[in-house]
Amino acid sequence: MSQRNREGKRGARERLREQRERDRARAKRKRTLGVVGAAVAVLAGAVGVGMVASRTEDDSGKSGSALVPPRGAVGKGRLVIPSGKHGKDGKAEQEGKAGKAAKAAPVTLTVYEDFRCPGCKQFEDVFRKTVHQLQDEGRMKVEYHLVTIIDRNLGGTGSLRAANAAACAQDKDPAMFRAYHDVLYRHQPQETRDTYANNSRLIKLADQVPGLVTPAFRTCVEDGRHDTWVRKSNDVFAHSGYASTPTVLLDGKSVYGDPKKPLSPNKLKRMVLAAARD
Structure with missing residues (x-):
């Protein structure tokens, strides 16, 4: 090669x-x-x-969105709105004539409610006068837990919006919370109508409580200041073992909703007086 x-x-x-x-x-x-x-x-x-x-x-x-409890809320996670004489520990004390904090009422009524719930309206319409009387006499205090089960069951946001507005009233004054709470139940729409989803309607109803509607209250309602707080309250209720509203407890014992043991205003008075003596 x-x-x-x-x-x-x-x-x-x-x-x-x-x-x-x-x-x-x-x-x-x-x-x-x-x-x-x-x-x-x-x-x-x-x-x-x-x-x-x-x-x-x-x-x-x-x-x-931050969880913002309303002013004066108490209990675990500050998820309870107190009404009545709770004393120093309850942060909802009322002052007596001498200017000192009033002694806490000896009996506690715990109420789980939804502002869209017809059963809750029925309870409020029947027992409102008696509950107020026992509160004002210092015999009983009330702890409100606001929940939103109708929103979940039927859709809409009226339960949430109304609960937020009630919490805004609590921010203004505990006495205004009680008054506005009663207004919302007196004017409760039909369960299937989500009327309370409208903030303007809630603010208009608040005009029935003298002094409640202010720029701060309007902003609180329209911005949903306490929405996350309401959701948390409802979540706790969902895991509480109770299944419906209203759930009403007297010193921790269920006293409402059992057809075999119906509750009446007079019976509630007797139970409160008996519990106070124990």
């Missing part, structure tokens, strides 16, 4: 080797880009899910 032929074969082998190296390098680059691209796609997908989840929470109003 001539020197020229050997050089020619060697040159061909070199070119073939170089071409193979270039092919391998090209294939490696493609694999690397493919892995990187897949990783970017996964990351982008994860970011997309996070944004959707975040946006969903923000749109629902459940994320990013």
Whole structure:
């Protein structure tokens, strides 16, 4: 074989080797880009899910809004609105003639209510006068837990909006909470009509409580200042073991809703007087 032929074969082998190296390098680059691209796609997908989840929470109003208890709220998590003479520990004390904090009432009525609940309206219409009398005499204090089961069962936001507005009234004055609470039940719409979802309606009804409607009250209602607090109160009720509203307890014992042991205003008075003597 001539020197020229050997050089020619060697040159061909070199070119073939170089071409193979270039092919391998090209294939490696493609694999690397493919892995990187897949990783970017996964990351982008994860970011997309996070944004959707975040946006969903923000749109629902459940994320990013602080839990703000109304003024004077008591109990675990400050989820209870007290009414009546609770004494120093209850933070809802009333002053006697001498300017000293009144002694706490000896008996506690606990009420779980929904402002859209017809059964709650029935309880309030029958027992309102008696409950107020026992409160004003210092014989009984009331602890209100505001819940939203009608919103959950029938849809809408009227239970939430009304509870927030009642909490706004509590911010203004505990006496105004009681008065506005009663106004909301007196004017309760039909259960299937979500009238209380309208903040303007709630503010108009608040005009029936002298001095309640102020710029601060309007802002509190319209901004849903206590919405997260109401949701928390409802969540606690949902895990409490009680299943319906109204749930009414006297010193922790259920006293309302049992057809075998019906409660009347006079019977409630007797029970409160008996409990106070014990």
